[in-house]
Amino acid sequence: MSTSADKSKPFQTTRSASGWDLSPLSAEELTARAATLTPEERRVILHQGTETPFCGGLLGNKKSGVYVCRLCELPLFHSAAKFESGTGWPSFYQPFDTAHVVSIHDTSHGMIRTEIRCARCGGHLGHVFEDGPPPTGLRYCLNSVSLVFTERVENSGHPAAQKSRE
Numbered sequence: 001m002s003t004s005a006d007k008s009k010p011f012q013t014t015r016s017a018s019g020w021d022l023s024p025l026s027a028e029e030l031t032a033r034a035a036t037l038t039p040e041e042r043r044v045i046l047h048q049g050t051e052t053p054f055c056g057g058l059l060g061n062k063k064s065g066v067y068v069c070r071l072c073e074l075p076l077f078h079s080a081a082k083f084e085s086g087t088g089w090p091s092f093y094q095p096f097d098t099a100h101v102v103s104i105h106d107t108s109h110g111m112i113r114t115e116i117r118c119a120r121c122g123g124h125l126g127h128v129f130e131d132g133p134p135p136t137g138l139r140y141c142l143n144s145v146s147l148v149f150t151e152r153v154e155n156s157g158h159p160a161a162q163k164s165r166e
Contacts, residue, residue, distance in 0.1 A: 016099035053088025056144025072121035
């Protein structure tokens with residue numbers, strides 16, 4: 001039942017330091033977006049799977065741009081932070097914005113690791129390890145199927161994207 005008090009509440013969003021809306025997607029929106037995933041994307045993103053090493057489509061990408069979440073399009077990593085780790089997965093030493101990636105303690109498969117997920121939709125991205133290059137010493141090891149590469153970052157949830165259309 002809706003009351004007048006419910007209607008008067010202002011809509012609240014959570015924004016990252018870089019200006020992106022981090023408000024969780026509704027269950028309906030997540031379901032609609034998940035319906036667009038391939039079986040492999042679903043296995044990795046929704047069920048914390050891992051793609052086969054050296055098989056991901058973004059491993060050898062050298063273009064300048066941004067890697068965004070496959071499920072919700074939140075910018076996750078900039079190409080300037082990508083490096084060749086030799087592991088068989090795209091690797092980065094820092095996220096686009098630290099608020100865009102959530103770390104979760106992971107003890108699956110008899111290992112102790114730190115899983116990383118998209119802060120907005122909760123999609124599984126990969127893991128982060130403390131054996132990366134300077135300046136962070138971190139290696140964010142990502143599944144290509146969890147990402148989409150774009151040479152431009154546009155999102156109606158970002159103030160700069162809104163300004164560019166006005």
